[in-house]
Amino acid sequence: MFSNIEFSKQKLCCYALIFILIGVYLILTETDLFKKDESKFERDAPQCLPLFQEANLLITSEIDSTKKILEDPDKYANISAKCEEAIECAEHSQVSMKSYHLDGKYNPCVFYVFYHNRFSTCARTLIAKVGDQIPCIEAVFHEKYQNKTEKCEALKTSQPCLVRAILNACDMIPGDRLAKNHNKKDFYADEVYNLIPAFCKNLLEN
Helix, strand or coil, X not given: CHHHHHHHHHHHHHHHHHHHHHHHHHHHHHHCHHHHHHHHHXXXXXXXXXXXXXXXXHHHHHHHHCCCCCCCHHHHHHHHHHHHXXXXXXXXXXXXXXXXXXXXXXXXXXXXXXXHCCCHHHHHHHHCCCCCCCHHHHHHHXXXXXXXHHHHHHHHHHHHHHHHHHHHHCCCCCHHHCCCCCCHHXXXXXXXXXXXXXXXXXXXXX
16 A cells, blocks of 8 residues: 555656646747847857858758768768868857757757767767667667658657666766766767757758
8 A cells, every 4th residue: 555655656756747847848938038048149259150061061061961860970070170160260269059948959069079089089989889688789880771850859859868878888987078067968968959950840941
């Protein structure tokens, strides 16, 4: 009897958490927080926007010309260089991108700089696991897709598994980018999430 009561309490807690998360999402959607912050970022660093536009052109061209979601980090050297230039422009304008709730065309640059530089060793470790029957590794680094929509769905579906694969396979310390209230799982989840708009949004849309 007591075990049933305990189980019911756990279920209630789970349902409550789900409703809270849904509520937070709806609030963010209704208040358009992400778009407001994106507009604020654009107002705060207008001189950097052409650099992000150039970077997004490179990203879009790369995505449109390849069938895989991700390949070896070296392939993205040009994208990373242009993105670094754009991000440094923002930082030199005393605008920290981490201070904004961005959820769109400025996120992919953050990912590609991370992937090409600090994450490159881990990326190659994950790529070496192609063939080990880890679904998200196959989906992200091996499978070939016909269009951007297929890549978008595959990447979103693979995100939780990919974060677990990173934690299991890579001995990385995020260092100073790891906020005090973040653990490694949250850190990598955020980094992977930064890639999603590249496949699920139009980066060239004004």
